Amino acid sequence: MSPSSTEARRRSPLRRLLADPQAVLSASLLVLVVLLGLLTPLLTDHGPNQVNLDAINAGVGEHGYLLGGDKSGRDIFARLLHSIDTSVVSALIGTSIALAIGITSGLVGGYFGRRTRAVTEWVFNLVMTFPGLLLLIILMPVTKGDYKATMVVFGVLLSPGIYRLVRNLVLGVKNELYVDAARVSGLPDRRILRRHVFTVVRGPVIIATAFLAGSSIAVQSGLAFLGVGSSTVPSFGAMISEGFTNLYEEPQQFLWPSLALGIITASLVLLGNALRDALEGGRPKPSRIVTATSYRPSATEVPSVAGLLTVEDLAIAYPTPTGELKEVVSGVTLSVAAGETLGLVGESGSGKTQTAFAALGVLPPEAVVTRGSIRLDGRELLGLSERELRAVRGTSIAYVPQEPMSNLDPSCTVGAQLVEGVRAATPMSGREARERVLALLARVGIPDPERTFRSYPHQISGGMAQRVLIAGAVAGRPLLLIADEPTTALDVTVQAEILDLLRDLQKDLNMAVLLVTHNFGVVADICGRVAVMREGTVVETGTTDDLFAAPRHPYTRKLLDSILDETALRTDPPTASAGALETETR
Ligand SMILES: Nc1ncnc2c1ncn2[C@@H]1O[C@H](COP(=O)(O)OP(=O)(O)OP(=O)(O)O)[C@@H](O)[C@H]1O
Numbered sequence: 001m002s003p004s005s006t007e008a009r010r011r012s013p014l015r016r017l018l019a020d021p022q023a024v025l026s027a028s029l030l031v032l033v034v035l036l037g038l039l040t041p042l043l044t045d046h047g048p049n050q051v052n053l054d055a056i057n058a059g060v061g062e063h064g065y066l067l068g069g070d071k072s073g074r075d076i077f078a079r080l081l082h083s084i085d086t087s088v089v090s091a092l093i094g095t096s097i098a099l100a101i102g103i104t105s106g107l108v109g110g111y112f113g114r115r116t117r118a119v120t121e122w123v124f125n126l127v128m129t130f131p132g133l134l135l136l137i138i139l140m141p142v143t144k145g146d147y148k149a150t151m152v153v154f155g156v157l158l159s160p161g162i163y164r165l166v167r168n169l170v171l172g173v174k175n176e177l178y179v180d181a182a183r184v185s186g187l188p189d190r191r192i193l194r195r196h197v198f199t200v201v202r203g204p205v206i207i208a209t210a211f212l213a214g215s216s217i218a219v220q221s222g223l224a225f226l227g228v229g230s231s232t233v234p235s236f237g238a239m240i241s242e243g244f245t246n247l248y249e250e251p252q253q254f255l256w257p258s259l260a261l262g263i264i265t266a267s268l269v270l271l272g273n274a275l276r277d278a279l280e281g282g283r284p285k286p287s288r289i290v291t292a293t294s295y296r297p298s299a300t301e302v303p304s305v306a307g308l309l310t311v312e313d314l315a316i317a318y319p320t321p322t323g324e325l326k327e328v329v330s331g332v333t334l335s336v337a338a339g340e341t342l343g344l345v346g347e348s349g350s351g352k353t354q355t356a357f358a359a360l361g362v363l364p365p366e367a368v369v370t371r372g373s374i375r376l377d378g379r380e381l382l383g384l385s386e387r388e389l390r391a392v393r394g395t396s397i398a399y400v401p402q403e404p405m406s407n408l409d410p411s412c413t414v415g416a417q418l419v420e421g422v423r424a425a426t427p428m429s430g431r432e433a434r435e436r437v438l439a440l441l442a443r444v445g446i447p448d449p450e451r452t453f454r455s456y457p458h459q460i461s462g463g464m465a466q467r468v469l470i471a472g473a474v475a476g477r478p479l480l481l482i483a484d485e486p487t488t489a490l491d492v493t494v495q496a497e498i499l500d501l502l503r504d505l506q507k508d509l510n511m512a513v514l515l516v517t518h519n520f521g522v523v524a525d526i527c528g529r530v531a532v533m534r535e536g537t538v539v540e541t542g543t544t545d546d547l548f549a550a551p552r553h554p555y556t557r558k559l560l561d562s563i564l565d566e567t568a569l570r571t572d573p574p575t576a577s578a579g580a581l582e583t584e585t586r
Contacts, residue, residue: 013203016278023274026267033264037084046075048082048234057250070239070253071246080260082234087217087264090151094216095209097155102162103205107193109163110170117167124160132157133219137228145230147220154219158212165208166201173200200321203279210272214265221261236261307335307375308512309359309480314372316354316363325368329354330536332372336480341506341513343523343544345559346533352516355533356482358382359514360399361389377479395425398473400483400502404465404490408457415453418472425476440471445501463494467501474505481506484516499526520560524548532556 017023036043046065051073055062058069066077109120135157136143136150143149173179179196187195223229224237231238236257243254314332317325329351336342344352357363359374361381374381376396384392393399401407409417418437419430428436434453441449444467452460452468460468466486473481483502487495503526506513515527523530523544531541532553540553551557 013278017274020274020278022270023278026270026274029263029267030271033084033260033267034088036081037088040078040081040085043081044075044078046078048074048079049232050074050078057246057253060252067256068250068252070242071250072242076239076253076256079234079239080236080256083236083239083257083260084264086147086233086235087220087261090147090220091213091216093148093151094155094158094219095212097152098158098162098212099205099209101156101159103166103201105159106163106166107170107197107201110167111174111189111193111197120163120167124163127157128160130157133222136219136223137226140228145228147223147229147233147235150223150229151216151220154216158215162205162208162212165204169201169204170197173197207272207276207279210268210275214268214272217261217268218265308338308377309336309514310373310375311335311355311359312373312375314355314358314374315370316351316358317368317370318366319368325370327370328536329358332533332536332538334531334538334541336512336514338479338512339506339510340529341503341515341527343527343530344514344516344533345518345520345523345530347518347559350533351536352518352533353484356399356484356514356516360393360397360482361386362399395476396478397480397482398476398478400466400470400473400481400486402485402488404462404469405457407469408465410457412456413453414455414457414460414468418453418468418475421472422475436475437471440475441468444468444471444474444505445497446471461494462490463498466490466494466498470498470501470505474509474511477509478511480512480514482514482516485518486515487522488517488519495522496525502526532559 044066052063052069052075053073055065055069055075056073057071058065058073060066060068063069065075067080068076070076070079105120105124109117132154136153139150139153143153174197179192221235221237221240224233224235225241226237227241229235239257240254240261243250243257247254311332311334314329315327316329317327320326332351332355334342334344334355344355346352354363354367358367358369359376359381361384363369369382372382376392379392381389381392408414415434415437418440419433422428422433422436422440423430438449438453441452446452446464446467452464457465466489470486481502486502487498490498499522502513502515505511506526513526515522517523527544529541529543530547531538532547532555533539534555540547540551540556542552547556548560551560
C-alpha cells in the first residue's frame with residue numbers, strides 16, 4: 001500500500017469525513033437547509049397559507065414575494081421555508097421511531113437466546129408483510145391526516161430494516177472470544193451490550209440513519225403529492241403537486257419545491273454513502289496496475305526465461321474492524337515459465353494461498369488488491385470482470401485444492417460433477433462429455449472409472465477424490481495448474497502417488513504448475529524452482545538445486561535446516577517434514 005493511502009486509513013472517521021468533498025458538500029447543504037428552516041420567522045413575514053388574491057401567479061419579487069406567488073396567491077418562498085420544517089420534523093419522527101424499535105429489538109433478538117429471537121423475528125416478519133404506503137393511506141382516518149402521526153406509523157414500518165441490520169451484527173459479534181471473555185469475567189449482559197456489542201452496531205446504524213431520514217422525507221412528500229393528509233400543512237409534495245397542474249404557465253412553481261426536495265434527499269443519500277466510506281474504511285479498487293516498463297525485479301527475484309504467469313509487486317489487504325487496511329501480501333513478485341513447476345513455500349500465514357487466490361481471481365469480496373499486476377500469457381488478470389475470469393479459469397488456469405472431499409458436492413455423483421465441468425469449459429454432447437470424463441478418470445489412475453463415475457463422493461477415498469479433482473482440473477488442458485497443498489489432507493502413502501501423478505500430467509500436457517506448499521520434501525520431489533515467502537513477501541527465489549545447495553536468505557536457511565536436521569528429503573514422508581518445519585519455524 002502506498003504511504004499516502006496507509007496514512008488516509010489511519011485517520012479517525014471524523015477526519016476522513018472532513019477530508020471527503022462529497023461529505024462536506026452534502027453536510028453543508030443539509031446544515032444550510034436546516035438553518036433556513038430554523039430562521040423561517042426571521043426570513044419571512046408571510047404564513048404558508050396566507051393568501052393575497054392580487055399575487056396569484058405573481059412573478060419573482062412582485063408583491064413582496066421573493067420567489068413569486070402560487071396559483072392561490074400564496075408566497076412560494078414562505079411555503080418553501082415552512083415545508084423545510086415539515087420535512088425535518090417528518091425525518092426526526094420517522095427515524096427516531098425506527099431506530100428506537102429496531103435497535104432495541106435487534107440487540108435483544110441478536111444477543112439473547114433463540115426463543116427470544118423467534119418472537120422478535122415473528123413480530124417483524126408480520127410488520128414487513130404490510131404494504132407500507134398503502135397502509136399509511138388506509139390509516140388516514142386513524143391518523144386524521146396528521147403528518148406527525150403518519151410518520152410514527154411509518155417509523156414502525158421502517159423498523160424491521162434496522163432490526164435485521166442490528167440483529168445480524170450482534171449475531172456476528174456475540175460469539176467473538178472477547179465477548180465470551182467479558183461474559184466469563186462476570187460482566188452483566190447490559191454492560192456487555194453497551195460496551196462490546198453496541199460499539200460494533202454504532203457505525204452501520206449511523207449510516208442507515210441518513211437513509212431513514214431521506215425515506216421519511218420522501219414518503220411524507222409523496223403522500224402530500226397524492227393529496228393524502230391535511231391540505232394546510234406546507235409540504236414540498238403538496239407544492240410540487242400544485243405546481244404540476246400549472247406546469248406550462250408557471251413552471252417555476254413546480255421547479256422550486258422539486259429542487260428543494262431533490263437537494264435534501266440527494267444530500268442525505270450522499271452523506272450516508274460518505275459516512276459508510278468514513279466509518280467502514282471504503283473499498284478502494286486496485287490502486288495501480290504496474291506496467292511492464294515501470295516494473296523492476298526485486299533483488300531476490302530471479303526472473304524465469306519466459307514468464308507464463310507473472311506476478312509483479314502484488315499487495316493484498318483486508319479491512320480491520322477499525323476500518324484500516326491490513327496488508328497480508330506486500331509486494332510479491334514471482335514468475336512461472338510455461339511447462340515448469342514452481343514451488344511457493346513458506347510457513348503458515350505467509351500469504352501463499354492469498355497470492356494463488358489472487359491469480360485465480362477468487363479472493364474473498366472483502367479483500368482489496370492495493371497494487372500490482374498478475375499477467376497470464378501476457379494478459380492482465382487484475383481488473384477482469386467475473387465473466388472474463390470464468391473463461392480464463394475454465395481453459396487457461398486450473399486449480400487443485402487442499403481438501404478434496406469438501407470440494408466435491410456430496411449430493412451429486414462424481415461423474416455428474418465432472419461432466420458438468422467439462423461441458424462448461426468446452427460445449428459438447430452429454431455422451432461425448434461422459435466419454436471424455438471416463439478417459440480422464442483412467443488417465444489419473446482410477447482403476448475402475450465406470451464405477452467411480454457412478455459413485456458419490458462419500459463412496460470414494462480421499463486419494464481417489466483428489467485424483468477426481470485433478471482430472472477435472474486438467475480436463476481443459478490448462479496452461480497453468482495451481483495446486484494448493486494438494487497432498488496435505490491425504491494419507492502419507494497416497495501423497496507420493498498424487499505427486500507422481502502431477503509430475504506425469506505436467507510433462508504430458510506441458511503444463512506449468514504453481515505448487516503451494518509448506519513442505520520442502522514436496523518441493524524437492526517435484527519443483528524445478530522455488531519461491532520462499534515470509535510475512536507476505538518473497539524473500540528468495542531460485543532453482544530447487546541452487547536453493548537447497550546454497551540458500552541465500554537466512555529465513556530459507558532456517559527453514560531448510562529445520563528439515564535437513566531431521567532426515568533425507570526424498571524419503572521423508574511429507575507430513576512428517578511439514579510438522580517438523582512448522583514446529584521449528586513458529
Ligand atoms: N478473509 C480474510 N480476512 C482477513 N485476513 C485474512 C483472510 N484470509 C486470509 N487472511 C490472512 O492472510 C494471511 C495469509 O493467509 P494465507 O492463507 O495466504 O496463508 P498461507 O501462507 O497460505 O498459510 P496456510 O498454509 O496456513 O494456508 C494470514 O495472516 C491470514 O490470516
